[in-house]
Amino acid sequence: MGAQPLLRAQGVSLEYRTRAQTVRATHDVSFDVYQGDRFVLLGPSGCGKSSLLKAAGGFLAPSAGSISLHGKAVNGPGPDRVAVFQEFDQLPPWKTVKQNVMFPLLASRRLKRHEAEERAMHWIAKVGLEAFADAFPHTLSGGMKQRVAIARALAMQPEVLLMDEPFAALDALTRRKMQEELGLLWEEAKFTLLFVTHSIEEALVVGNRILLLSPHPGRVRAELNSHQFGMHSTGSPEFQAAANRIHRLLFDEEAAASGPVAVPNTAPVPVEAPVAEPAFTRRAAGAGLPLAGYVAIDALPPAAYAAIDETGRRYAV
Numbered sequence: 001m002g003a004q005p006l007l008r009a010q011g012v013s014l015e016y017r018t019r020a021q022t023v024r025a026t027h028d029v030s031f032d033v034y035q036g037d038r039f040v041l042l043g044p045s046g047c048g049k050s051s052l053l054k055a056a057g058g059f060l061a062p063s064a065g066s067i068s069l070h071g072k073a074v075n076g077p078g079p080d081r082v083a084v085f086q087e088f089d090q091l092p093p094w095k096t097v098k099q100n101v102m103f104p105l106l107a108s109r110r111l112k113r114h115e116a117e118e119r120a121m122h123w124i125a126k127v128g129l130e131a132f133a134d135a136f137p138h139t140l141s142g143g144m145k146q147r148v149a150i151a152r153a154l155a156m157q158p159e160v161l162l163m164d165e166p167f168a169a170l171d172a173l174t175r176r177k178m179q180e181e182l183g184l185l186w187e188e189a190k191f192t193l194l195f196v197t198h199s200i201e202e203a204l205v206v207g208n209r210i211l212l213l214s215p216h217p218g219r220v221r222a223e224l225n226s227h228q229f230g231m232h233s234t235g236s237p238e239f240q241a242a243a244n245r246i247h248r249l250l251f252d253e254e255a256a257a258s259g260p261v262a263v264p265n266t267a268p269v270p271v272e273a274p275v276a277e278p279a280f281t282r283r284a285a286g287a288g289l290p291l292a293g294y295v296a297i298d299a300l301p302p303a304a305y306a307a308i309d310e311t312g313r314r315y316a317v
């Protein structure tokens with residue numbers, strides 16, 4: 001049997017009700033995040049990515065469907081899900097870097113003060129800010145502030161790290177650097193990440209799996225594997241081809257209008273099964289669902305399966 005998903009969204013519709021109207025942010029979105037995944041929600045602005053992250057964080061209850069963590073329904077925020085946002089002002093300005101990182105550890109009563117300090121310094125060093133432990137946020141650059149937010153989040157050792165466009169407000173060079181650093185942190189700590197972006201390139205670099213969402217209201221358009229791409233591959237023809245394909249899947253009106261591709265759901269391929277060659281397959285989510293095509297997944301070469309198997313994750317292809 002495959003590993004159980006850590007975080008599971010099933011048929012999640014999200015709505016905002018105001019007195020005047022109801023805005024539907026997402027419609028019937030399902031996805032599974034496994035331990036150690038770097039799972040990316042990718043879609044155009046306004047398609048409900050942040051709303052999905054808020055729902056995973058327990059800040060927004062689905063109007064239909066459910067979100068569960070370890071099989072238990074998420075019905076409120078908790079220290080097992082910590083978020084990093086785009087905004088640079090997510091750090092209380094009256095606390096130093098170290099105090100910022102220590103704060104949730106103390107507030108959640110997870111650690112005693114000296115343990116919290118030790119844990120905080122460990123993560124501050126990991127993000128390269130040892131020399132700034134006693135600095136206040138206003139003396140730091142945007143990239144440094146985001147590093148503090150990341151250190152603060154990882155120090156909590158959450159079950160899932162939630163990131164909402166954390167690098168979107170940074171200059172291009174810093175953004176690339178931060179993507180790289182996040183990858184290195186993941187190599188070390190193998191945390192589970194749910195990452196939101198509207199950048200195709202960022203999705204490919206950061207994620208090992210990508211969920212493509214249609215424009216407002218967000219519906220699942222496809223899901224694909226991207227573990228083969230990283231910082232090193234951004235210039236490669238394969239990377240460009242993947243980016244182009246995602247672009248088509250996201251924005252090709254014709255593909256969107258033509259509805260689901262009529263391929264029946266198939267049973268997941270066991271991890272051990274040999275795969276002749278990488279192939280691009282599409283499956284419909286099920287007859288009658290008003291989705292614009294669901295699950296375009298790159299079949300992985302056998303070597304990749306082995307790598308994934310080592311970390312205990314399995315894929316349905």
Ligand SMILES: Nc1ncnc2c1ncn2[C@@H]1O[C@H](COP(=O)(O)OP(=O)(O)O)[C@@H](O)[C@H]1O
Nearest residue numbers: 016023025044045046047048049050051052216
């Ligand atoms: N607090 C809110 N009240 C009303 N509508 C909202 C609220 N937050 C988001 N929305 C609407 O929900 C939709 C999805 O928003 P959001 O999740 O922020 O999208 P994304 O993060 O993909 O840009 C948008 O149409 C947006 O206007």
Ligand SMILES: [Mg+2]
Nearest residue numbers: 049050051164
């Ligand atoms: Mg957003």
